Structure formats: structure tokens, C-alpha cells
Amino acid sequence: MFKILQKKKLAENTFMLEVSARKIADKAKPGQFIILRIDEKGERIPLTIADKKKNSIILVILNVGHTTGRLSKLKKGDTLSDLIGPLGNSSELDKFGTVCLVAGGLGIAPIYPIAKALKEKDNKIIVILGAKTRKHLFWEDKFIKIANKLIICTEDGSKGTKGFVTKAFEAVIRKEKLNRVICIGPPVMMKAVAHISKQRVKTIVSLNSIMVDGIGMCGSCRVKVDGKIKFACVDGPEFDAHKVEFDNLMQRNTRYDKIKHKRCY
Ligand SMILES: Cc1cc2nc3c(=O)[nH]c(=O)nc-3n(C[C@H](O)[C@H](O)[C@H](O)COP(=O)(O)OP(=O)(O)OC[C@H]3O[C@@H](n4cnc5c(N)ncnc54)[C@H](O)[C@@H]3O)c2cc1C
Numbered sequence: 635m636f637k638i639l640q641k642k643k644l645a646e647n648t649f650m651l652e653v654s655a656r657k658i659a660d661k662a663k664p665g666q667f668i669i670l671r672i673d674e675k676g677e678r679i680p681l682t683i684a685d686k687k688k689n690s691i692i693l694v695i696l697n698v699g700h701t702t703g704r705l706s707k708l709k710k711g712d713t714l715s716d717l718i719g720p721l722g723n724s725s726e727l728d729k730f731g732t733v734c735l736v737a738g739g740l741g742i743a744p745i746y747p748i749a750k751a752l753k754e755k756d757n758k759i760i761v762i763l764g765a766k767t768r769k770h771l772f773w774e775d776k777f778i779k780i781a782n783k784l785i786i787c788t789e790d791g792s793k794g795t796k797g798f799v800t801k802a803f804e805a806v807i808r809k810e811k812l813n814r815v816i817c818i819g820p821p822v823m824m825k826a827v828a829h830i831s832k833q834r835v836k837t838i839v840s841l842n843s844i845m846v847d848g849i850g851m852c853g854s855c856r857v858k859v860d861g862k863i864k865f866a867c868v869d870g871p872e873f874d875a876h877k878v879e880f881d882n883l884m885q886r887n888t889r890y891d892k893i894k895h896k897r898c899y
């Protein structure tokens with residue numbers, strides 16, 4: 635059993651859980667994720683380890699459906715029956731030079747540990763955060779502490795620049811000599827960023843394909859990268875953005891949308 639030590643609303647429909655998990659916290663590296671089950675009848679869902687403390691991990695969750703909805707109702711002191719991880723490969727962390735990190739929506743959480751680690755490696759960090767409105771933004775305070783430059787974009791202009799992150803990214807790529815781009819967000823956003831950076835700078839994306847086992851056995855998370863089948867859980871979740879077939883990812887991510895799930899409880 636894994637105890638919830640803290641729960642906090644971060645933004646519209648988005649909340650943070652601090653979960654006691656010493657062994658996972660010991661080993662977790664930026665870019666890795668866990669798979670959890672709330673109870674023995676629960677579905678398994680993957681969530682990125684967005685931060686960690688000595689004996690606990692921080693999860694940031696956007697309530698989009700059944701299990702994230704159930705998680706949103708849990709309180710401090712409640713428990714999760716299963717937590718496996720850290721899963722997936724950790725991010726490549728090196729001294730690249732100038733790194734632009736582009737995050738949209740919930741992508742703000744998984745990009746944070748990567749940005750922090752790259753700053754510790756002495757990179758110049760330019761961070762672009764995008765959200766629907768100011769009410770959907772979170773962790774600006776954490777990014778201010780590590781970013782050399784922080785650009786905020788909201789779709790309605792309620793904070794920062796009005797518009798999508800792609801507009802801000804186009805301005806940055808014109809002005810700065812970038813050595814690496816890392817982008818996490820909805821597939822459509824990652825596809826657009828990859829399009830802009832193609833033939834200009836190596837770009838890494840973290841893919842949120844639907845996962846079941848998280849250990850490369852079930853095939854649920856398969857994605858096409860460079861014309862080959864890869865499993866996001868064991869070969870990724872990070873891949874070279876210029877080799878990812880985003881349309882295939884987007885199509886596969888909607889494959890259960892029309893199915894009415896028959897829940898067992
Ligand atoms: C490696 C990885 C890391 C992730 N990290 C986080 C995280 O840190 N925080 C977070 O909130 N979410 C994260 N996700 C997405 C999260 O796993 C899904 O939102 C969750 O599984 C949805 O479960 P549900 O039962 O609430 O939704 P469901 O009721 O199953 O579905 C609701 C809607 O969500 C869509 N959906 C289901 N699974 C996914 C998915 N994997 N990606 C995108 N859309 C999906 C469905 O198509 C449907 O439209 C991550 C996904 C992956 C693969």
C-alpha cells in the first residue's frame with residue numbers, strides 16, 4: 635500500500651499527489667514514469683514522476699476520465715494498492731549548450747524534472763509554457779527558479795503572450811542558437827513543434843501512448859518511429875521528434891473513445 639502524504643489543487647482540473655514510495659524515489663530519474671492501480675479492481679494508468687523527495691514521489695494529474703477522476707477524489711491518508719516503477723528510459727542529460735523546453739497543458743509537469751536536471755548540467759534553459767487560460771497554468775514559481783528565460787503563453791491571452799506555444803517557439807528559434815529542444819504536451823502540439831524545428835535542431839518528445847503493462851509485453855503502447863515499430867514503455871517514452879509518426883499515435887490514442895467501458899464496479 636502506498637500512502638498519499640499530500641494532495642493539492644494546482645490548476646483547473648489538475649492536482650498534485652505526494653505519494654510515499656521510498657524505493658521508487660531512490661531510483662527515479664527525469665523522464666521516467668510509474669504505473670498505478672488505485673485498488674485491486676482498478677485500471678492501470680501511467681503517470682510521470684514529476685518530482686521527488688527523499689521518501690516520496692510527486693504526481694501531477696489532469697482529470698480526463700475514469701481513473702484520473704477517481705484519483706481526484708482521494709484525500710491525504712488514503713492509499714493506492716499498487717505502484718510500479720520507475721519505468722521507461724530516463725532523459726538524456728548532458729551539457730548541450732542552449733536548450734529550449736516547450737510544454738503544453740499537463741506537459742508542464744513532466745518537463746519540470748528534465749529542465750531542473752539540465753540546469754544542474756549548466757545548460758542555458760529557455761522554457762516555454764502553454765496553457766488554455768491562466769487558471770490552467772501551474773508551477774510557474776518552480777520554473778522561475780531554474781529558467782534563464784521563461785515565456786508564458788495562454789490561448790485566451792489571460793497571462794503572458796496570447797496564442798499557442800508554437801508562435802513563441804518560432805520566435806525563439808529565429809533569435810537563439812539552440813542546441814536541443816525538448817517538447818512535451820498533446821501530440822498535435824509536439825507534431826507542430828517538430829515541424830518547426832526539423833532540419834534545424836535535434837528535438838525530443840515524450841509520447842503518451844495508451845499503456846497497459848508498461849514492460850513491453852502487451853503491445854498497447856506501440857508507436858511508429860523511423861518506419862519501425864517501437865514500444866513507448868520500454869523503447870521510450872522519449873524519441874527523436876523528427877522520426878515519430880504523430881498521426882499514427884493520435885489515431886491509436888483515440889481507439890477506445892467510442893467503446894462504452896463495462897466497469898467491473
Ligand atoms: C508515459 C506516460 C506518462 C503520463 N504521465 C501523465 C501525467 O504525469 N499526468 C497525467 O495526468 N497524465 C499522464 N499520462 C496520461 C494518463 O496516463 C492518461 O490520461 C490516463 O491513463 C487516462 O486514464 P483515465 O482512466 O482517467 O481516462 P479514460 O477514462 O481511460 O479515458 C479518458 C480520455 O483520456 C484518453 N486517454 C486515455 N489514456 C491516455 C493516454 N495514455 N494519453 C492520452 N490520453 C489518454 C482517452 O482516449 C479518453 O479520451 C501519461 C501517459 C503516459 C503514456
Ligand code: FES
Pocket residue numbers: 844845846847848849850851852853854855856865866867868
Ligand atoms: S504498455 Fe504494454 S508494451 Fe508498452
